Amino acid sequence: MSLDSMSQIFEEMERSGLQFWEVVLASDMEERQVTRAESIAKMLTVWRAMQDAADSYTGRSRSVSGLVGGDGMKMRQYSIRGQAMSGGYVSEVIAEALSMAESNACMRRIVAAPTAGACGVLPAVLLPLCKYEELTQHQILEALYVASGIGSVIAYRAGISGAAGGCQAEIGSAAAMAAGALVALRRGTKEQIGHAVAMALKNLMGLACDPVAGLVEVPCVKRNVIGAVDAVSAADMALAGVESRIPVDEVIDAMGEVGRRLPVELRETALGGLAATPTGRAVKKRLHGPRPE
Amino acid sequence: MNIFDILGPVMVGPSSSHTAGAARIGAMARTLLGEEPAEAKLHLHGSFAESGPGHGTDRALVAGLLGMKPDDLRIPNAFAEAEKAGLSYAFDTVDLRDAHPNTVVIEVTGRSGRTLELQASSVGGGRILVTKVDGVDVGFTGEYNTLIIRNQDENGVVAAVTTILNQLRINVANMSLCRSRRGGSALMVIETDQHIKPHQVSFMSDLEGILSVIYYDKEEEDDVSGFDESNL
Numbered sequence: 001m002s003l004d005s006m007s008q009i010f011e012e013m014e015r016s017g018l019q020f021w022e023v024v025l026a027s028d029m030e031e032r033q034v035t036r037a038e039s040i041a042k043m044l045t046v047w048r049a050m051q052d053a054a055d056s057y058t059g060r061s062r063s064v065s066g067l068v069g070g071d072g073m074k075m076r077q078y079s080i081r082g083q084a085m086s087g088g089y090v091s092e093v094i095a096e097a098l099s100m101a102e103s104n105a106c107m108r109r110i111v112a113a114p115t116a117g118a119c120g121v122l123p124a125v126l127l128p129l130c131k132y133e134e135l136t137q138h139q140i141l142e143a144l145y146v147a148s149g150i151g152s153v154i155a156y157r158a159g160i161s162g163a164a165g166g167c168q169a170e171i172g173s174a175a176a177m178a179a180g181a182l183v184a185l186r187r188g189t190k191e192q193i194g195h196a197v198a199m200a201l202k203n204l205m206g207l208a209c210d211p212v213a214g215l216v217e218v219p220c221v222k223r224n225v226i227g228a229v230d231a232v233s234a235a236d237m238a239l240a241g242v243e244s245r246i247p248v249d250e251v252i253d254a255m256g257e258v259g260r261r262l263p264v265e266l267r268e269t270a271l272g273g274l275a276a277t278p279t280g281r282a283v284k285k286r287l288h289g290p291r292p293e
Numbered sequence: 294m295n296i297f298d299i300l301g302p303v304m305v306g307p308s309s310s311h312t313a314g315a316a317r318i319g320a321m322a323r324t325l326l327g328e329e330p331a332e333a334k335l336h337l338h339g340s341f342a343e344s345g346p347g348h349g350t351d352r353a354l355v356a357g358l359l360g361m362k363p364d365d366l367r368i369p370n371a372f373a374e375a376e377k378a379g380l381s382y383a384f385d386t387v388d389l390r391d392a393h394p395n396t397v398v399i400e401v402t403g404r405s406g407r408t409l410e411l412q413a414s415s416v417g418g419g420r421i422l423v424t425k426v427d428g429v430d431v432g433f434t435g436e437y438n439t440l441i442i443r444n445q446d447e448n449g450v451v452a453a454v455t456t457i458l459n460q461l462r463i464n465v466a467n468m469s470l471c472r473s474r475r476g477g478s479a480l481m482v483i484e485t486d487q488h489i490k491p492h493q494v495s496f497m498s499d500l501e502g503i504l505s506v507i508y509y510d511k512e513e514e515d516d517v518s519g520f521d522e523s524n525l
Contacts, residue, residue: 003296024296027296028295028296028297031295031296032295032297035517036522037517037520037522038517040520040522040525041517041520042297043300044520044525045303046297046300046301046303049303049364063307064346064347064349065347103306104306104307105306105307106306106307107305107306107307107312107349107368107369108305108306108366109303109304109305109306109364109366110303110304110305110306111300111301111302111303111304112300112301112302112304112309112313112418112419113299113300113301114299114300114418115309115418116304116306116307116308116309116312116313117307117308119306122300136525137525138522138525141525144300145296147299147300148296148297148299148300149296151296151299151300152294152295152296152299155294155298155299156294160299160418161417161418163417177299213344213347214340214343214344214347214348215307215344215347215348216306216307216308216348217307270344287347
């Protein structure tokens, strides 16, 4: 089956008795004409690539523009010193989101999830959790299937590119994927997965894509942090029994609609928002040299 | 789009369209040239021209021409790698009408003097669309195994090719045919579900009316013979 709506996945779970991740796995086997082993082995390479990206972060790389680099390490040291108000897990989530997004800006190897600009969100919530909870590699891969299924539905219904839908479509979608993955890891119900996705997406709705000088650096790196923290809070709310009053597929459609209504200046064109501030313009001028208007 | 377009590609940053897609376009030019490239002229259009250096688009294109995949950690050093490999390159900007914002035209010359001109766009998430080969309109993505056949514009050539594909039990997924002028040469692009073996490709190039055959083999699935799910 194609992954066109969350409710379709839920119905398939009821009909077949499969778990969320198994429905997504079956869909991949059908779509790409691969075996179960081929699909899961490929998902394992995705997870290993995320781990490698995290392990190879040193904090010493700088982006081409010089605007980005080193903040993940600052946050990590602050977290290790036990100074973080947000506590152990969440402060590590923040550090990991910064590190991964910086690695992307510095031309290191990452996994687009769902985009390169939002690559920090999903690994940021999963990698630190492995330290705090007993998780098998299989459980992590199951969570990645859940995340990819949610991302597929959002891509189909609303879109996942900043150019089409603003940052809400990139960081917002990543947060929704991560929130659903976390609920699945905690063995939440399918309804709780749906509520977590809906809440994560709702809470970033309308977010503009306004990259300074058109680069995936400012504000993109730090937006990965709000995506990751949004995901953790949405998952915790859903697991606590908090429900989204608007059903998840309707929230996804609303995100798509908001994206289409965003002015083009706020959709990756670097013509509005932070990119159009005096400082943002000055950065662009420095990088590109003076240009006739 | 499949779930590994959502969780993936595994790539060198910072942008799936401006970096990963650019590397794929470079690699496509190399494959279609069919030999080691010696010289390349790259004409950047739209957003590729605007934001190129900051996104590493220029380095990713050269990396692709050198045969690197989008996850190759040498992409940031592609210019130095090109020097080592004896590839000279030059960039300029171009204004193409009605082209996707992320478009490049690559003129590439191989070691033996063979040339190819390719126009391709990076259409999002690292996926690409080749829109022109040697000035002839085409439309293929590299997501399928692809035959690019230059043939005489005459009766029976298309039938001869599809008959062979049928005999080889190779299913055609998409197919297009475009000619420059009546009785001149035409370009056939055939996307197939199955892989085509090198000797089958050379058999097709020997057919009457066929001027040249280029074959692009899509990325193989990883070998999973040693994979055991119960070890996870």
